[in-house]
Amino acid sequence: MNDIGWIDAVLTAARPQAMGALLRYFRDLDTAEEAFQEASLRALKTWPQNGPPRDAAAWLIFVGRNAAMDDVRRRAKQVALPDEAAISDLDDAESELADRLDGEQYRDDILRLLFVCCHPELPATQQIALALRIVCGLSVKQIARAFLVGEAAMEQRITRAKARIGDAGLPFETPGAVERAERLATVAAMIYLVFNEGYSAPSKEAKTRAILAEEGIRLVRLLLRVFPQEPEVMGLAALMLLQQARASARFDDKGGIILLEDQDRSLWDDKRIAEGLALIDKAMRHRRPGPYQVQAAIAALHARARRAADTDWAQIDLLYANLERLQPSPVVTLNRAVAVNKVRGPAAALEMLESLGAKLSSYFYFHGVKGALLQQLDRRAEARTAFDRAIALANTPAEAAHIRQHLDHLGKESA
């Protein structure tokens, strides 16, 4: 029996809190990481015999802090390290420390740790890589594999990102209410990026990248645990869970895309759907709508429909109208057009697309949707032009193959 499997999980789970506190203490990412690393090594040595401490995070902070300080002292004076027994026997110190760690500080530590990864000067991919390394504790190798790059390149990317953050100075003052809300929004956006990097991966890479979607869900749950009353955080968690619930129904055996309408809904993950629905229900009680909640509400309507034909498109149309107001964007309008097609027909939907042509002329989905609407209206030549344009813009072979099916269909109809 693998009786230390639980230790990895406990270390991973305690990592954000421990790293957050160590970062506050040492004000330096590398020192904090080394301290946590050292504490983890000692945990692996002592926990199997002594059993887990009552509060793993407090233990790791205490041991990590001492180890790093010993290191500093040793470098200065070559003083011997305290022996292992002294370090593992820290029941009193541990509970005292745990008390002090509760509440606000714990929350701000974790928020800061997430926030340093979202420095505005860092490109999105570096933010994601940093969060996976520092907060989630993924190895450079794991991150490199998820991003389909070499280990050395990823190592360099992370080192560079850390240096940039160091130069910019870390935010150590306790944030005020406004600043906390801003940090929360920035962090939420970064977490969604992590998730999306896995979720929107093309089918061929979906398996390798699935880890990103899963880590995104772990991060949003972490954020929700420290901010349990923020409706937009609930909305974001709901959105990610509801989307990821469909993961195993989204591609066929050959990696082809299966549209929502055609998915085998028995493959959807009921547990994730239940959790997502519970969260969006909770969020909406607050009557403080935001873009994540609205998107989650749309995903919830799809999740609630046992068959594609049961989908409440009229409600989805209304929700997209809401989203257009909260977060105006041509892509949102394009999505709304899909709902409008179901409620009021292809002519009304096509009319909505008119105004988008200029902004979305190089957007694959725009031409795909336009082609499908034209096809429904039996305007075949125009449909073919739109599909051809979509194929030219396809980002992956699976996308191109999907559009080609439409073209084949057009061909058969006109034959």
Place this chain on the structure above:
Amino acid sequence: MLYAILCYNSEAAIGAWSKEYHDETMARLHVVNDKLARQGRLGPVARLLPTTAATTLRKGREELVIDGPFAETKEQLLGFYIVDCASLDEAIATAKDLAKANPGTGSYEIRPVAELHNYQLAVERKPAA
């Protein structure tokens, strides 16, 4: 005597289990469940969604609806078993079997059941749907 065995652990730690470790642990727990069921000693078993999905209603002159679990603790209530045991010793032995199948952090609270009502749901539901 009926006992409720309430399972507590850190949700974050459970959430960090690898898929393999999760599957292995569940398989080991199923062995314990099956044995209890064969002995006719196992009643309802429930696994709860994370406390982040919980809502609390505080009673009082003004009722208060709060997001999250009743208490903020390091370990959360994750689920429970209802088991028929001849004695407290047997209940502890059962909890030990569960602990052996699912080692590490966390705890099992063994609570004698005062009353158990087996109401039937009108619709047979898959729990998560």
